[in-house]
Amino acid sequence: MKELTLSTMIAVFEEMFGPALFWLLVVVAAAITVAFIFVLLRQRRLVGNWLLRAELLAPIGALAAIYFVLTITSSGFSDLGGPIDAIVMILIGVAGAIGLTILAYVAQALIGSRRVQ
């Protein structure tokens, strides 16, 4: 890779997903992040009940992310060949886990906010 700039990355991702889907995903991810920060600021703390319930979904998020990557590629666990493969696989799982946890937390905060307040 000659230069791995932000604009190159965006160009590559636009080709991978198609520009419409890519930017939709970016907007959805950004909206969830913004909503998470918003509920954090509103509550001025992490609400233990919400976090606990959200964290219970983390393993499902991790498995779903790994399953997704293995499904869209012609590969499986037996193809892991070196340390970087294990690290990337773990990172994919962690990304799925964090993503679903935040989504679940935000969903509870927005739906159940009245009860806490």
Added chain:
Amino acid sequence: MLANRRQFLALAAAASALVAQTGSARAQPVATGAQILILGAGAAGTALANRLATRLPGARITLLDPRQAHYYQPGFTLIAAGLKPASYSVSTTAEWLPRNVDWIAEAAAEVDPEAKRVVTTSGRALSYDYLVVATGLKLDFDAIEGMSTDLIGSNGIGAVYAGPDQAAATYAEMSRFTEKGGTALFTRPATEMKCAGAPLKYAFLTDDTARRKGTRGKVKIIYAAHGGAFFSVPIVNEKVRMLFEERGFDTVKNHVMVAIDPGKRIATFDTPEGRKEIGYDFTNVIPPMRAPDAIRFNSPLSWQEGPFAADGWVEVDKHSLRHLRYPEVFAIGDIAGVPKGKTAASVKWQVPVVEDHIAAQIAGKESTASYDGYTSCPLITRIGRAMLVEFDYKDNLVPSFPGLIAPLEELWVSWLMKEIALKATYNAMLRGRA
């Protein structure tokens, strides 16, 4: 609360706008009325046309290519592995071209660099200020006696290079072979060739397919190298030798295929000890590769002496890609007579160099952009694993992710790049964006 929310959303919007602005700074545009003629709308010609269209506002850019279909050639291996349909590699020439470029659906018939003129196959004469030769190369199947592209997909004959449909036909034949077993014969030509890793990949993929079907015990794999090595980069060659040994391949060296008898399934080779025959049940025919006839025979652009003269590769400086005798002529991609660089990855590095030299010359400046021979080959060693081999003119390994992705290790992440990221990167390159 509402005010807070509004303030917060405004802050978030401002932050995202800031992130969106941090793109890379592009080179300064140079306004010009120059006439730029590009021969060939493959990976190199298309990528350059897109970049020049942005870099040189006002330039009259003409592309010459008779082919309506655009082929993503790095996908041929995946098609021939049965992982992708033939359509995976096929798009149209038109969809990648910028609006302000004039595409003439003809090939060049002759080039006269003294008169700065190109004559097309219909006899139309086109003049230019700058000429970029990006015609690609000719797969010379006729040079192998008894071989014809009509045979691909029958009689145990495959040819991954020949095109997307032929790659699919090769998979059908390889699949039949790995059901029954027998001898699989893999070769490569003695000429310069595009992606010298591809012949090795297909030997590995055939081995893997047989293993998955449980028929590896009935399959004999012979790899016939054209010279004394399996790969031109010594450190990679040594790794390939070890992998071949581990997978149980038989190997012969200094074997150049010159004839094939599809009926008897015998291939004939030129060797230092004279002609030799090897029988096969399945083979991936890779023909000699040469400059297209219009460049080789109807232009004075080819090397006049040295290793690139016989097959007509264009005589360019290996760092600037500028013609050594005609300074307003450049060559990029497969046709360039340089030691390495017949891959799409090389094109990605060559195109900005030529773009910069043309723009600088128009602006009356001198460009320092230089191509160092960068070539990349995700060397597939089985379905699900590859080695991300990257090297330069000096045979040095030049890994993109040093310390993270080991170039000589069979890795899943390298496979992920090949299967997921490469086509997207290639398409972004065609648009001049990567």
